[in-house]
Amino acid sequence: MVDKTIPPVRCLVVPSDPGFLVIPSAAVAEIVPLVINEDSAEGNLLGLMAWRGVKVPVYSMEGLAGMSIPVFGKRSKAFVFYPWKGMDKNTFFAIASLHDPRPRLLSSDDIKASDNDQSDNAFIRASFRYDGEPALIPDLQAISQQ
Numbered sequence: 001m002v003d004k005t006i007p008p009v010r011c012l013v014v015p016s017d018p019g020f021l022v023i024p025s026a027a028v029a030e031i032v033p034l035v036i037n038e039d040s041a042e043g044n045l046l047g048l049m050a051w052r053g054v055k056v057p058v059y060s061m062e063g064l065a066g067m068s069i070p071v072f073g074k075r076s077k078a079f080v081f082y083p084w085k086g087m088d089k090n091t092f093f094a095i096a097s098l099h100d101p102r103p104r105l106l107s108s109d110d111i112k113a114s115d116n117d118q119s120d121n122a123f124i125r126a127s128f129r130y131d132g133e134p135a136l137i138p139d140l141q142a143i144s145q146q
Contacts, residue, residue, distance in 0.1 A: 006108050012079070012101035018065035019127070019134030021097070022106065027081050027140055034058070034076035034096050045146065046072070046096055051080055058094040059143055064123040065136070072096050084141055093144045106130075 012028060014021040036047035036058050044063035048055045058078055063069040076098055083091040104110075112129040125139040 008105045008107040011104050011106045013104045013106075013130065013135075014079075014097050014101045015099040016097065017062045017067050017070065019136050020130050021061055021095075022130065022135050022137050023079065023101070023140075025103065029080045029082050029092060031101065032078050032080060033074075034072055034078045036078075036096075044069070049078060049094065051078075051092065051094070054090050054092055056080060056092045056094050057146070058096050059146065061095050061097075061123075061138055064138070064143065065121060070098055072098060077101075081140055081144065084144055087144070091144070093146075095138065095143070 010025040012021075012023045012025055012031075014023065030051070032051065034049070036049045038047040040057075041047045044059050046058045046060055046069070049058050050056075056078075060069045076096055077100065078094040078096055079101075080092055080094045083089060110130060122142050123139050125137040127134065127136045129135060
C-alpha cells in the first residue's frame with residue numbers, strides 16, 4: 001500500500017498586509033537587513049541592493065498583491081531568493097518585509113480553504129487560511145521574471 005500523506009514542508013511564515021506570506025525555506029538564500037538604492041525604484045520594484053557583490057532587485061509583496069506599498073524602516077528585512085533552474089547563477093531577487101519570519105513546519109492539516117481566492121493575481125501561487133488568518137504563497141518564479 002502506498003502512503004499518500006504529504007510530508008510537512010519547512011517554511012518561513014511572515015506577517016504581511018496581504019496576509020501571512022508562506023515561503024519555502026529552501027528557496028531563501030539569506031535574510032538580511034533591508035538597505036536599498038531607491039534611485040532604481042519603479043512600480044513594485046523598491047530598488048536595488050548590494051548583496052554578496054551582486055545587485056539584487058527588491059520587490060514589495062504588498063505592491064505585487066495590488067495593495068499600497070508600506071513604508072519600510074530600519075527593522076525591515078529582505079528575503080533574498082535563489083535563482084530558478086535555467087536562470088543565470090547570479091540572478092538573485094528579494095522581497096522586502098516589515099516583519100521577522102517565523103520558521104514553521106507546515107503540514108496539510110495547517111492549511112484551510114480561503115474565501116479570499118487571489119489566484120487571478122500573477123504573483124500569488126496560492127491563497128488559503130493559516131492559523132485562522134489569510135495566507136498566501138508568492139509565485140517566486142513570476143516575481144523573479146519582473
